[in-house]
Amino acid sequence: MSKHKLFKLGAAAALSVTGVSAITSLKTVRAANFTAVKRVKISYLPGKSLNIWTNYENGKFMGYRAKDGSVWNVAETAVDSKGSLWYKVGTREWIEARYTVDVDKETTTPVNTSAKAKKTTNKSTKKAKKTTAKNITNIISLGNTTKKKATKAKAAKVKKAKKIVDAAVKKTTKKTTKKVTSMQASSKAAAVVALAKQQVGKPYAWGANGPDSFDCSSLVQYVYQHAAGMELPRTTYDQVKVGQTVYNKSQSNDQPVSASNLQVGDLLFWGSETAPYHVAIYIGNNQYINAATLEQGTIIQTMTSYYNPTIVKRVL
Numbered sequence: 001m002s003k004h005k006l007f008k009l010g011a012a013a014a015l016s017v018t019g020v021s022a023i024t025s026l027k028t029v030r031a032a033n034f035t036a037v038k039r040v041k042i043s044y045l046p047g048k049s050l051n052i053w054t055n056y057e058n059g060k061f062m063g064y065r066a067k068d069g070s071v072w073n074v075a076e077t078a079v080d081s082k083g084s085l086w087y088k089v090g091t092r093e094w095i096e097a098r099y100t101v102d103v104d105k106e107t108t109t110p111v112n113t114s115a116k117a118k119k120t121t122n123k124s125t126k127k128a129k130k131t132t133a134k135n136i137t138n139i140i141s142l143g144n145t146t147k148k149k150a151t152k153a154k155a156a157k158v159k160k161a162k163k164i165v166d167a168a169v170k171k172t173t174k175k176t177t178k179k180v181t182s183m184q185a186s187s188k189a190a191a192v193v194a195l196a197k198q199q200v201g202k203p204y205a206w207g208a209n210g211p212d213s214f215d216c217s218s219l220v221q222y223v224y225q226h227a228a229g230m231e232l233p234r235t236t237y238d239q240v241k242v243g244q245t246v247y248n249k250s251q252s253n254d255q256p257v258s259a260s261n262l263q264v265g266d267l268l269f270w271g272s273e274t275a276p277y278h279v280a281i282y283i284g285n286n287q288y289i290n291a292a293t294l295e296q297g298t299i300i301q302t303m304t305s306y307y308n309p310t311i312v313k314r315v316l
Contacts, residue, residue: 036073036074036075037074037075037076037077038073038074038102038103038104039071039072039073039074039102039103039104040071040072040074040087040097040100040101040102040103041069041070041071041072041100041101041103042066042067042068042069042070042071042072042095042099042100043068043069043099043100043101043271043277044068044099044277045068045278045292045293045307046068046306046307047068048068048293049065049066049067049068050065050066050068050095050096050099051065051095052064052065052066052089052090052093052094052095053093053094053095054092054093054094055092055094056078056079056080056086056088056094057078057080057081059094062093066089066095071103072087072089072095072100073089074087074088074089075088075089075090076088077097078094082207084096084097084098085097085098087100098236098237098275098277099277101271101272101275185265185316186264188227188228188265188316189263189264189265189316190264191227191228192223192224192227192228192264192265192281192316193264193265193281193283193284193289194227195223195226195227196219196223196227196281196283196289197283197289197300199211199214199219199222199223199289199298200289200298200299200300201297201298201299202214202291202297202298203294203297203298204291204292204293204294204296204297204298205294209221209222210222214291214298215291216236216278216279216280216290216291216292217234217235217236217239217279218234218291219281219289219290219291219298220232220239220267220279220280220281221233221234221239223281224315228265228316230315232315236269236271236276236277236278236279237275237276239267239269239276239279239313240267240269240273240276240279240311240313242313242315243267243313243314243315244313244314244315245311245312245313245314246261246262246263246266246312246313246314247261247309247311247312248273248310248311248312249308249309249310249311250272250273250310256305256308257308257309257312259285259286259303261312262282262312263282263314263316264282264283264284265281265282265314265315265316266281266282266312266313266314266315266316267279267280267281267282267312267313267314267315268280268281268282268288268303268309268311268312269309269310269311269312269313270307270309270310270311271310271311272310273311276310276311278290280301280309282312283300286302286303287300287301287302287303288300288301288303289301
């Protein structure tokens with residue numbers, strides 16, 4: 001095997017090697033030996049390592065991988081014909097950028113919205129009390145009206161009663177509509193789970209669009225299109241922008257999401273909100289279906305505290 005200079009930050013971290021008997025043939029170079037464009041950390045599946053390729057366009061697997069969590073220096077960036085970003089980490093070694101996070105941008109400060117929410121609640125409560133006090137004053141004043149204004153007061157009471165009846169009818173209609181919408185969402189969720197389970201066992205292939213093989217985001221797009229009639233974007237980068245945010249680890253003081261907060265059909269993401277690298281479909285009972293890896297294919301997995309999603313979006 002020819003020697004390669006890998007721009008890895010420090011020479012101590014080990015590489016995961018497949019099909020290579022001697023890792024000593026690889027020459028690891030410290031960051032001080034060249035000018036790096038940026039530093040990135042491998043953010044792949046836990047316990048898995050990222051393939052290293054000979055080129056960013058139609059490259060070949062070099063037989064060794066970058067370990068999950070290891071830090072690398074980037075010498076050059078490039079975009080392939082499919083629009084995917086790649087990083088050059090050696091003399092001719094390339095890795096996919098979507099499985100990395102920038103070291104300098106990795107840590108984000110949780111946003112504390114509790115004080116603002118409390119302030120808004122207090123303001124709303126004061127306004128409601130003020131409105132209630134005003135209504136009570138108006139009712140008392142009606143009792144003190146003169147005989148001359150009795151007819152006008154009676155008309156006002158009739159009008160008020162009519163408004164109350166109309167409001168009750170409107171509220172009932174709204175509840176009925178909400179119940180129907182909820183039933184429709186439940187029906188779609190059941191269809192999504194059923195179709196997703198039919199894909200279990202199919203192979204993983206990066207860039208595949210189904211129905212014979214999938215990558216993680218194409219599985220989500222295929223299932224929601226055919227089971228729920230929804231046209232979701234193709235990549236995790238765009239899918240994470242759709243729907244209602246149910247959970248965001250960066251805004252939850254790093255507390256893991258609870259299964260009690262999830263609904264069947266929710267989308268589970270791993271990675272940051274700006275650069276998610278994996279997505280799965282929640283099917284209930286703390287389980288999800290995903291196109292995992294080349295070795296695993298499309299499988300059902302259980303959420304654990306070690307491998308917990310960082311973002312949850314509700315699209316149904």
